[in-house]
Amino acid sequence: MKVEIGEVEHVARLARLKLSEDEKELFTGQLNAILDYMEKLNELDTGSIEPTFHVVSHQSVMREDAAKESQPQEAALDNAPDKAQGCFRVPKII
Amino acid sequence: MHRLTIHELHKKLKGKEVTAQEATEALLKRIKEVDPKIKAYLTVTEKEAIAGAQEADRRIADGKISPLTGIPLAIKDNMCTQGIQTTCASKILEGFIPPYDATVVKRLKDEGGVLLGKANMDEFAMGSSTENSRFTVTRNPWNLETIPGGSSGGSAAAVAADACIAALGSDTGGSIRQPAACCGVVGMKPTYGRISRYGLVAFGSSLDQIGPITKDVEDCAILLNAIAGHDPLDSTSINLPIPDYSKALIKDVKGWTLGVPKEFFVEGMDPQVEEEVGAAIRVLEGLGATVKEIALPHTGYAVATYYIICTAEASSNLARYDGVKYGFRAPESKELMEMYQETRSEGFGPEVKRRIMLGTYVLSSGYYDAYYRKASQVRTLIKEDFEKAFDQCDVIITPTAPTPAFRLGEKMEDPLQMYLSDIFTISVNLAGVPALSIPCGFSNEGLPIGLQIIGKHLEEERIIQAAYTFEQNTDHHTKRPKLS
Numbered sequence: 001m002k003v004e005i006g007e008v009e010h011v012a013r014l015a016r017l018k019l020s021e022d023e024k025e026l027f028t029g030q031l032n033a034i035l036d037y038m039e040k041l042n043e044l045d046t047g048s049i050e051p052t053f054h055v056v057s058h059q060s061v062m063r064e065d066a067a068k069e070s071q072p073q074e075a076a077l078d079n080a081p082d083k084a085q086g087c088f089r090v091p092k093i094i
Numbered sequence: 095m096h097r098l099t100i101h102e103l104h105k106k107l108k109g110k111e112v113t114a115q116e117a118t119e120a121l122l123k124r125i126k127e128v129d130p131k132i133k134a135y136l137t138v139t140e141k142e143a144i145a146g147a148q149e150a151d152r153r154i155a156d157g158k159i160s161p162l163t164g165i166p167l168a169i170k171d172n173m174c175t176q177g178i179q180t181t182c183a184s185k186i187l188e189g190f191i192p193p194y195d196a197t198v199v200k201r202l203k204d205e206g207g208v209l210l211g212k213a214n215m216d217e218f219a220m221g222s223s224t225e226n227s228r229f230t231v232t233r234n235p236w237n238l239e240t241i242p243g244g245s246s247g248g249s250a251a252a253v254a255a256d257a258c259i260a261a262l263g264s265d266t267g268g269s270i271r272q273p274a275a276c277c278g279v280v281g282m283k284p285t286y287g288r289i290s291r292y293g294l295v296a297f298g299s300s301l302d303q304i305g306p307i308t309k310d311v312e313d314c315a316i317l318l319n320a321i322a323g324h325d326p327l328d329s330t331s332i333n334l335p336i337p338d339y340s341k342a343l344i345k346d347v348k349g350w351t352l353g354v355p356k357e358f359f360v361e362g363m364d365p366q367v368e369e370e371v372g373a374a375i376r377v378l379e380g381l382g383a384t385v386k387e388i389a390l391p392h393t394g395y396a397v398a399t400y401y402i403i404c405t406a407e408a409s410s411n412l413a414r415y416d417g418v419k420y421g422f423r424a425p426e427s428k429e430l431m432e433m434y435q436e437t438r439s440e441g442f443g444p445e446v447k448r449r450i451m452l453g454t455y456v457l458s459s460g461y462y463d464a465y466y467r468k469a470s471q472v473r474t475l476i477k478e479d480f481e482k483a484f485d486q487c488d489v490i491i492t493p494t495a496p497t498p499a500f501r502l503g504e505k506m507e508d509p510l511q512m513y514l515s516d517i518f519t520i521s522v523n524l525a526g527v528p529a530l531s532i533p534c535g536f537s538n539e540g541l542p543i544g545l546q547i548i549g550k551h552l553e554e555e556r557i558i559q560a561a562y563t564f565e566q567n568t569d570h571h572t573k574r575p576k577l578s
Binding site: 003007008011012014015016017018019023027030031033034035037038040041042043044046049050051052053054055056060061063071075076078079080081082088090091092093 | 189190191193194286287300326329330332392394395397398399401402409413416417418419420421422423427428429430431432433434435436438439442444447448450451452454455458465467468469470471472473474475477509510513524525526
């Protein structure tokens with residue numbers, strides 16, 4: 001087994017997910033099966049091969065630094081579950 | 095009227111035999127008849143469709159008709175539509191009304207296309223059967239007990255059932271081509287970068303691409319003409335001139351070399367798929383093409399590579415769903431971290447959580463090199479396989495999927511088995527090359543089988559020419575499911 005339940009809990013915390021006990025057990029089994037399958041890649045010697053992160057040559061695109069029309073504040077807030085005084089409102093942080 | 099293709103309806107609109115409003119009303123009626131059975135749509139935008147059709151009729155009266163003016167279309171629910179709910183079939187985006195249109199949607203509207211509604215999909219496009227939708231299960235119009243494929247299952251089912259004239263889907267690992275094969279329609283994933291992704295909800299950003307799902311190859315070219323091209327709002331969109339794809343509708347493959355990869359015709363393939371694809375290759379051979387066995391030696395590593403890269407990208411893309419800016423927020427959380435966790439745990443379905451977990455794991459400290467970097471290196475090998483193969487052939491021919499549509503529920507308990515149904519499509523996304531699925535026959539149970547035609551980087555025209563030649567010399571595209 002590659003992944004123990006404790007590690008699943010750690011990864012869930014990193015991903016901001018709260019898993020039920022059943023989900024933890026299910027994901028531990030499934031992640032192990034999937035990661036075992038991915039072991040296949042170790043059959044290949046990739047020592048000196050450059051990785052491909054993007055298939056098109058990726059370069060930063062700059063535009064002129066000029067003011068352009070953007071979403072009005074109201075439209076940007078329209079979908080917020082909670083808002084107040086032109087801001088997103090969230091539960092207390094500290 | 096609902097049975098027409100884009101080019102057939104265009105002729106009738108141009109000849110004033112029918113108005114856009116009449117066509118749209120006929121399609122809305124068809125949706126009411128068949129959608130309770132197939133459940134292809136998440137939202138039907140009746141009011142907006144009629145208004146769009148009336149606007150199209152005004153343009154036509156002014157003599158300003160383009161190939162898509164007045165054509166009723168369905169859009170996969172992961173493309174933003176201004177003022178119309180866009181959910182990605184996820185609870186976490188329920189109620190989200192985009193304040194802007196995706197570039198592809200804007201381009202269709204600029205041409206006078208009519209939006210009928212938003213099509214069902216696997217949640218966040220993660221799946222191969224559309225069963226991962228949080229809202230409804232779409233059924234295959236050819237057999238209501240089987241899957242329509244996925245993740246663009248709603249778009250493909252709507253096209254096959256004549257519940258729209260054509261549709262847009264998105265394809266990260268086969269999500270246009272596999273449902274097109276399952277539903278017996280034409281689906282194309284263009285070259286990565288050919289179509290703007292602005293306003294497409296991101297899943298695997300280095301793999302995602304929007305493309306047409308249509309009733310025939312001519313419609314595929316027409317829709318591609320409308321949506322292809324550089325967009326300053328997507329820095330990965332390619333800034334090169336766009337050809338007129340309808341000029342590639344030529345019935346001729348004489349002297350072409352078709353590459354058939356030996357790795358694709360081994361273990362696990364349904365014998366009927368093998369037979370129909372073999373017959374299709376012989377049709378093209380009979381029309382003057384030469385078949386050459388080629389090698390794509392790293393094909394066996396593509397599924398593992400893909401599920402590392404796409405889950406890694408997804409885990410960071412989906413970090414934005416935190417219950418703050420839009421969509422669902424878990425009620426009654428007392429503090430911020432609790433709110434994030436509860437929102438995401440309730441808002442995402444099981445497959446999305448599984449992929450976020452896998453992606454977070456492969457990117458996490460200590461595992462990055464073993465998984466993400468390793469997979470990105472194997473991706474280079476897969477890309478080079480295609481480059482070498484295209485030195486020896488004009489297009490590559492394969493099955494689109496290893497089996498016809500499977501039964502609903504069959505693979506839901508075993509994610510790895512579900513992942514393996516993408517085995518023939520995902521290497522195309524890893525390499526970024528274009529590919530199309532076209533119907534090439536039926537199984538004994540009457541389910542469609544798809545042929546995949548893969549082209550070189552930016553050579554959509556060759557794919558269209560090969561597909562058109564095949565289609566015009568066969569009659570698979572004229573068959574329709576018996577849905578009352």
